[in-house]
Amino acid sequence: MAELDETTRKLTIKLVYYGPAMSGKTTNLMRLHDLLSPDLKGEIMTLETQNDRTLFFDLLPLGFRTPSGWLVKFKLYTVPGQVVHDATRKAVLSRADGVVFVADSQRSQGINNSESFQNLEDNARRVGLDFGTLPIVVQFNKRDLPDVLPEEEIRGRWSAAPWPLVMASALTGAGVRETFVKLLETVYPVLDRSFSLSEEHGISAKAFIDAVTGESLENPR
């Protein structure tokens, strides 16, 4: 759940990049750091890695100020993908406002993807998130690699699922921003209902997304 601090006039939103080990969650965050230019952008904080594998989590803070003077802060987390770090994944997932599931498109990773997605569902239930209403975007990453599942096949398999699908190649940056925007689009209505973003703070969905991605200059307030 997003945190609203009346005294410091601050809204903190937590978004989590979930997925199997080595699917490119941290790379997504690094590309976002490069691609986005919001009012406020922090450095990526990487907590403890081992051979390039995330052990705890990575954190990228982003933010902007509303016309009403409020600070809207985004905290983008990655979870450690390795199976053994389930307790950490659970802790990072708790109170999330939205989730990007980063799947590995390689043919060999099908089982890892589905196990990780099942794990996401289980952990969401354990930390008290309603999986049915939790905003989720599914990203199929590593499209640049040779032996990947064809896009039509992926879309066919996921056609019954309610979540948006984005094809991406985080290493080159393709689809990374699109994934993030899709997530913001699904998160906004939930936040708007809870915190009256458009009524009280004058932020429309477009303004909201533009502000986080850094296109606010083209969108005069």
Next chain:
Amino acid sequence: MKTHAKGYDSTLSLRELLSGISPDRLSAALTVLLGAPARVVSANGAWVMGNAPPLAENAKRLPLTHDLETAGHLETAAADEARARAAANLLELFMQSGARYFMASEMHIEVVKADYEELQRRHAALMESEARYKALAENLEMRVKEQVNTIESARRQLYQAEKLASVGQLAAGVAHEINNPIGFIRSNLGTAQSYVQKFQSVAGQVKSSGNAALATAWQTADLDFVLADFPSLLQESVDGADRVARIVSDLKGFSSIDQAEEEIVDLNDCIRSACNVATNQINSRADLKLALGELPPLRCKAGHLSQVFLNLLLNAAQAMKERGEIRIQSGIENGQIVIRFSDTGCGIPPEVLPRIFDPFFTTQDVGSGSGLGLTVSRDIITAHGGNIEVESEVGTGTTFTIYLPVNKP
């Protein structure tokens, strides 16, 4: 000092961010680097690092940003802008490092706690499972015994049923085979009796004929005695043949137990035939006294009821420690048929009495009784809409009372 209950993603104050750094050494280092006094103030101005005095009005005030927000300020009297900025950057790096340490340790604590709780949960589950196995092991012997008893009972029941069936079959066959010869034996004996009478009628003439040789031969063969004894011999044989015929017909009654067809009978006849069948076992142990009152004809499964009577009779005979008396009484009481089997046997102990109708409960040695006799008896009586009661006193005897409803006209 920082508190450890905040969670890894909580907002940190400047004091928390710099908690790992000695304030005195930091201010001293800052002062040297900047070439002027410096102090670090939190966002609300409340906390001052070191003991630097308030600075002059014209002091520089640089924001210290952490996590997109201004966590505090670096105040310094230093004139060099670049140095002041560098010092602020340095402090921000310290803050970042502090945040990193804080988040890592909080996450570590959370994970360790979660893992520990999971371990405890599994431990509890293991303990429970161990206790279950322990209990199972302790009960195993008892349960095996129970199972063995159940199997043994089932085996005995099966054996009993098969025995009854084969005995019935044998009895039916024997009865059928004996019926014919006994029929013509009986008939021939009757004819023989009339022949003897004819001999007797001519005996006087033979003796008074005056033929000396004939009289001597008559005398020598002792035909007077023969003619006098012959009718009683034949009469005894007729009685014996009749008895055989009766036993055969009783046997047929019992062998038809499986054919559970209803027929209209006088229950007193069933009682009598049960007594006939059991005569051997009873005569050696007890005197049988019948006090059979008049009973209305009853539509019932006569073979089944005969089996009940036989069971009760045999039980009574077996209850005799020394020669005693078995009394069977029948009659109508309160509009229903009542039949009582009383014996003067050893009686049934009170602790056993409630169990005697239980399936497979037996006080006899394994093999000699199935433990089913009374169970089956009660089932049969219940099937006829009646009930069976027992009274007993150890050393005095036992009375089984059967109540059966009279058929509605």
